[in-house]
Amino acid sequence: MGFLDIKNATKSYGAVKVLHETDISIEEGEFLVLVGPSGCGKSTLLNMIAGLENITTGDIAIKGRSMNGVRPADRNIAMVFQSYALYPNMNVGQNIVFGLEMHGVPKPERDKAMKEVAELLQIEHLLDRKPGQLSGGQRQRVAMGRALVRDPDVFLFDEPLSNLDAKLRVDMRTEIKKLHQKLKTTIVYVTHDQIEALTLSTRIAVMYGGHVQQLGTPKEIYDNPANMFVAGFMGSPSMNLFPATIAVENGRAVARTKLVGGAEATLPFAEGRGFERHEGRDIVLGLRPEAITDRDGADRNSQSVHVVEAHVEVTEPAGSDTFVVTQMGGKEVTGRFRADVDVQAGQSFPFAINMDKAVVFDPETEARIS
Known part of the structure; x- marks a missing residue:
């Protein structure tokens, strides 16, 4: 049994099945990337882990506890979105600790957590600014800080770098990798960018047509693709x-x-x-x-x-x-x-x-x- 277990999970909208029977076991501290083209089912699977989408059949468990029917707020997960989803009327510090405040965490603890996360992400100088005064990379750091401050069991990233320019994407990719190496957190990360998948992950699930085409380490996926789709999708230039x-x-x-x-x-x-x-x-x-x-x-x-x-x-x-x-x-x-x-x-x-x-x-x- 893994830290996060996805067992025979499916998702259907009426007669249309968008995610077929999926089995993935993720160990604590792993960095799993779900990669594939648009419409392959990767974001649907991430939303099912988060509780934003109900499971049609199967089960998702975190630390041995089934999440079926458990509200997103009660799953002890943190999600970083493509759009950052920051509150424009709050400054950076308020954005970071808002979730803690809603959970009744005392102010001294909130301030301590905010200081630690701001130092980790090197955004101490931004704490009094509003999101509208920040660059795209700075906003993404704030969104990551809001997730980190909660100390969740699992971090979920939904295409967090897709709105950044090419150079900033590379820089933020490095920062996310450093962060994972330092904190040893469990991460599930969705992207359509196979370079992100290969460079960030400890394991990759390549998805297409609602199926996991191959699950393995970056080296396994790159050197020994299970089929022609994986061979053609992974690598730049492709195989x-x-x-x-x-x-x-x-x-x-x-x-x-x-x-x-x-x-x-x-x-x-x-x-x-x-x-x-x-x-x-x-x-x-x-x-x-x-x-x-x-x-x-x-x-x-x-x-x-x-x-x-x-x-x-x-x-x-x-x-x-x-x-x-x-x-x-x-x-x-x-x-x-x-x-x-x-x-x-x-x-x-x-x-x-x-x-x-x-x-x-x-x-x-x-x-x-x-």
Whole structure:
């Protein structure tokens, strides 16, 4: 049993089921991120944990106590919203302690808690200002302070950074991670941003169509996606997915795929993967951009780097890297090259492909093939 247990939870609106049977057990101190596109069910699940949405079937328990039928105010959770939801007529200090005041906490205790949280979030100098006088990042810190001051069992974050500009999002992401590392709090965090999911979480639940597609650590999700949706959704740029066929050459499984102009590339799998039993099977081959690079940038520890001469369609300088686009199996494939590689669109160039990192999917079910 976990600290927060979601057991067979569903949500329906009439005949429409928006969240299918969901089972997630969250340990104390974990940082779980619910990630997925709009309409996947992640915010619905968060609202069910908060008590803002009723559960249709199943159960949600915190510290072994079922929350079914328990009012939001009685769940000892704190929620940080996308919109900050600050009271414009109150100053920052009043906003932070308002919840404590409503629960009858004496003023000396409120003042002490406010001081501690303000120091933690480095907003002591803002306590007398009104929300309208603050930047977006400062408002988000105040909203976090209002949650922290209550010392809840579980923190719930609903896309808290989506209203911030790109640089501030990165800065606040770092602050939230530092805060979690310092306080060891239990957090459930909703986002559609897969970079936020990968950088913040201890575990990720990737959601789509009301189902949890995969639950695992950031490394598990990134390196071994359960299906093609997870592979394509997580990572930036996303995993390259292109058709190939498994063959066996000299007792070793290889993936064969077409290049521009009709030439065929043969890519041997790493030994011990066991794909020989799938000889003749059509597959979708998955490779992250960093597994497709220039010859000198390839992983020197890998025993399965194979060089393929391929036509360069586009180059995209990106500062620390250059993204190089070719075609394999009739699909665009992006490689991550070193920034100083002299590669030009229109030329034939050696692409070093690390088949240690290859992931194989069934083109019909879209599930990963072991």
